[in-house]
Amino acid sequence: MSNALLPAGSTRVDPQAAAAPARRRKPLSVRAYTWFRVGALIVVVLALLAPLAWLFASSLKTNVDIYDASKTIVFTPTLENYVNVITRNNYFVYIFNSFWVALVSTVLSLLLGVPAAYAMSRFTMHRSALVVLMARVIPGISLLVPWYYVFSNMRMVGGFTVLILSHMFVALPLIVYIMMSYFDSMPLELEESAQVDGLTPIGAFQKITLPLSVGGMATSGILAFIFSWNNFMFALVLSGAHTKTLPVAIFDFVSYASIDWGGLMAAATVVTVPIMVIALFTQKYIVSGMTAGATKG
Amino acid sequence: MKRRSVLQLLAVAVVVPFGVAACGGGGGGGKASSTVRVTLANHVWTDGIKAAIPEFEKESGLKVELTQLGEDQLSDQYNVKLNAGSDEIDVMMYRPLQEGKQFAKNTYLADLTKHVSSDASWDWKDFQPGPVTASTFDGKVVGVPIITEREVLYYRKDLLEAAGVAVPKTMAELEAAAKKISETNKGIAGFVARTNKSAAVTQFSSFLYSFGGDFMDDSGKSTIATPEAKAAYAFYGGLINKYGPANVSTDMSWPEAMAIFTQGNAAFYTEADSLYKNATDTAKSKVAGTVGFAALPAGPAGAKPYNIPSWGLAINSASGNQDNAWKFIQWATSKERTLAAQKAGVPGPRSSVWADADGISTYPKDLAEAIAFSAEHGVGHDRPLVIAVGKAREIVGEPIVTAITGGDSAAAATTSNAAFQKFLESDK
Numbered sequence: 001m002s003n004a005l006l007p008a009g010s011t012r013v014d015p016q017a018a019a020a021p022a023r024r025r026k027p028l029s030v031r032a033y034t035w036f037r038v039g040a041l042i043v044v045v046l047a048l049l050a051p052l053a054w055l056f057a058s059s060l061k062t063n064v065d066i067y068d069a070s071k072t073i074v075f076t077p078t079l080e081n082y083v084n085v086i087t088r089n090n091y092f093v094y095i096f097n098s099f100w101v102a103l104v105s106t107v108l109s110l111l112l113g114v115p116a117a118y119a120m121s122r123f124t125m126h127r128s129a130l131v132v133l134m135a136r137v138i139p140g141i142s143l144l145v146p147w148y149y150v151f152s153n154m155r156m157v158g159g160f161t162v163l164i165l166s167h168m169f170v171a172l173p174l175i176v177y178i179m180m181s182y183f184d185s186m187p188l189e190l191e192e193s194a195q196v197d198g199l200t201p202i203g204a205f206q207k208i209t210l211p212l213s214v215g216g217m218a219t220s221g222i223l224a225f226i227f228s229w230n231n232f233m234f235a236l237v238l239s240g241a242h243t244k245t246l247p248v249a250i251f252d253f254v255s256y257a258s259i260d261w262g263g264l265m266a267a268a269t270v271v272t273v274p275i276m277v278i279a280l281f282t283q284k285y286i287v288s289g290m291t292a293g294a295t296k297g
Numbered sequence: 298m299k300r301r302s303v304l305q306l307l308a309v310a311v312v313v314p315f316g317v318a319a320c321g322g323g324g325g326g327g328k329a330s331s332t333v334r335v336t337l338a339n340h341v342w343t344d345g346i347k348a349a350i351p352e353f354e355k356e357s358g359l360k361v362e363l364t365q366l367g368e369d370q371l372s373d374q375y376n377v378k379l380n381a382g383s384d385e386i387d388v389m390m391y392r393p394l395q396e397g398k399q400f401a402k403n404t405y406l407a408d409l410t411k412h413v414s415s416d417a418s419w420d421w422k423d424f425q426p427g428p429v430t431a432s433t434f435d436g437k438v439v440g441v442p443i444i445t446e447r448e449v450l451y452y453r454k455d456l457l458e459a460a461g462v463a464v465p466k467t468m469a470e471l472e473a474a475a476k477k478i479s480e481t482n483k484g485i486a487g488f489v490a491r492t493n494k495s496a497a498v499t500q501f502s503s504f505l506y507s508f509g510g511d512f513m514d515d516s517g518k519s520t521i522a523t524p525e526a527k528a529a530y531a532f533y534g535g536l537i538n539k540y541g542p543a544n545v546s547t548d549m550s551w552p553e554a555m556a557i558f559t560q561g562n563a564a565f566y567t568e569a570d571s572l573y574k575n576a577t578d579t580a581k582s583k584v585a586g587t588v589g590f591a592a593l594p595a596g597p598a599g600a601k602p603y604n605i606p607s608w609g610l611a612i613n614s615a616s617g618n619q620d621n622a623w624k625f626i627q628w629a630t631s632k633e634r635t636l637a638a639q640k641a642g643v644p645g646p647r648s649s650v651w652a653d654a655d656g657i658s659t660y661p662k663d664l665a666e667a668i669a670f671s672a673e674h675g676v677g678h679d680r681p682l683v684i685a686v687g688k689a690r691e692i693v694g695e696p697i698v699t700a701i702t703g704g705d706s707a708a709a710a711t712t713s714n715a716a717f718q719k720f721l722e723s724d725k
Contacts, residue, residue, distance in 0.1 A: 063581050067556040149381040157385065237377045241364050251367035255339040256607070257572050258581075259552050 059265035066261045081266035094249040102228035105167035113172050117179030136173040158240025166234040171224035182216035218285035246271045332360045333625045335388040338368050342643045353628050379405040386613045387622040393431045393609045399684045401434035407612040409438045412623045427677035428606035428646045441630050442606030442646040447671035448503040451566040455587040468596045475540040478564040487540030489563035494694030496550035499679040505529040507596030512681040522714030527707045534700020547698045574642050590664035604675020683724045692717045
């Protein structure tokens with residue numbers, strides 16, 4: 001165990017010599033550690049899943065039962081809330097709106113951000129990188145009024161274009177920064193040897209560097225997609241009746257004199273499930289992307 | 298070849314979303330267009346109007362473009378859009394007491410004085426005086442009330458009967474009844490009401506008036522540390538502290554307090570009458586069959602519940618389509634529409650509709666009586682009449698929480714009084 005605590009690469013330990021005594025000592029300390037790990041995992045997973053489980057259970061209850069403490073776990077499930085969400089509240093339209101805005105803003109941000117990150121990484125443009133980062137440092141709300149002013153004068157508020165642009169504003173810096181550290185960690189020799197073999201610098205980027213950085217693009221793309229999917233503030237002000245996205249639409253279940261908790265929970269489930277499915281299938285990219293640039297190179 | 302294909306892909310990727318944008322959104326429209334852009338809050342009133350809009354479109358030849366949002370989202374949107382001088386909103390649903398003064402001061406709201414007196418058959422004089430005052434700023438009419446609200450007493454008929462107590466007519470009787478019921482019924486609170494310092498202010502206001510106090514005097518000075526106000530704070534908070542639910546949260550707005558009542562865990566509840574369907578609808582309430590309503594019990598200064606317009610319609614002063622916007626308002630606030638909305642459970646602002654037997658046909662009889670009493674004796678505001686209402690509520694609500702938690706509410710009122718006075722001086 002003690003080896004793991006040492007900084008990586010600080011001492012050279014013969015792997016076999018280290019592994020052998022550990023295997024012999026296994027019984028007590030390792031077993032205790034395993035139990036501790038299992039226990040800790042259960043606690044963490046429960047803490048994280050309990051609200052989701054509560055959300056899902058509530059989406060299957062009637063409004064009276066949601067408040068009834070005696071029916072927290074045992075209750076008669078009903079699908080009425082989902083029927084209500086899908087049929088009466090145009091949820092397919094909102095799902096499409098959210099999906100379209102998230103997809104297009106992510107793809108466009110990747111198209112612009114990846115070459116930008118490459119240039120900033122290869123030509124060490126630190127000041128430009130800092131300017132890009134400013135966009136993420138400034139709180140979004142302070143941009144909203146000027147944006148609204150500009151876009152409403154251009155008669156663009158309420159369309160998809162303005163929503164996509166606003167989401168790109170946040171997604172781009174994210175993508176640029178993740179990709180920059182990704183490119184930084186990639187050995188320059190690869191491109192140099194490609195150029196020796198007759199490729200132009202752009203050709204080397206296209207044929208060698210780009211295919212190798214798919215992992216980083218997936219990570220930053222997914223993170224940008226999740227941001228856009230969950231974004232409420234920009235969509236609230238900049239969307240129109242036809243371009244409302246899911247996070248804004250959810251509030252339709254909250255009225256002045258009545259709150260449809262069941263419908264709200266069902267709608268929240270509808271919003272959460274797609275993004276969870278996407279995250280589950282792409283988690284290996286996200287995890288490797290989170291550490292991108294930290295230990296490599 | 299390769300590079301060209303990449304460029305083509307990029308071009309397609311850039312052009313396609315904008316194409317969709319063109320068919321999906323847009324709809325700017327020029328000045329005085331035949332499309333009226335209406336922004337409404339999520340409300341039962343809105344549901345009724347929405348269903349009836351085709352009628353209006355057929356009659357007037359105009360087209361209505363409706364945007365519907367939750368109340369806080371609506372507020373946020375107005376603050377951004379009206380601040381930017383947007384003309385993309387023609388008709389706006391707003392809260393006269395919460396935002397009216399701020400909006401009017403910023404000249405977001407068009408002057409409707411000329412419009413309201415233009416049509417005798419629509420009859421502006423039919424609107425109750427309290428709500429009309431609240432929709433007027435500097436002598437100009439800036440809004441037309443659509444929904445009104447009064448504080449009434451919700452109670453459980455079965456619990457009162459079992460305990461052998463009559464429906465309380467005075468605050469002292471209310472306290473005695475709450476005490477008796479909470480002592481004889483284990484696990485059931487004698488009294489429940491809002492406890493969150495900001496949310497509770499409106500429901501506390503009727504207690505304040507009935508004890509002879511108010512938030513400020515005519516000269517605009519804070520009066521929340523007068524003996525009357527201190528007694529009101531101590532009484533409202535004390536009821537919840539002594540006879541309220543065990544371990545009561547101090548963060549309850551109406552959904553939480555209403556849930557305690559509708560799950561059958563409280564005997565008395567003071568709340569806005571416009572929420573009554575939450576208590577009488579079997580899909581939302583376990584005690585739907587046994588809920589009774591009464592006017593707010595009288596305090597030392599009599600029974601003085603608030604009677605306010607919770608929502609009104611106004612016209613955006615930057616709109617280039619004001620005449621058509623007025624046509625929509627005129628239709629939406631007509632006697633017929635008000636009657637239809639009132640029958641659907643939305644208390645309206647028109648005296649003639651309340652006087653009409655048809656207008657109260659769908660209400661529980663005791664509720665209709667309580668409303669009639671409150672409309673007559675009501676006070677026209679339920680929160681301090683200032684510009685930054687949200688901030689003011691936080692300040693004047695502080696002693697309520699202190700009283701609920703059993704602290705020294707008189708000392709808290711003195712502290713809040715100084716803070717509120719300072720706030721009033723800066724709120725200009």
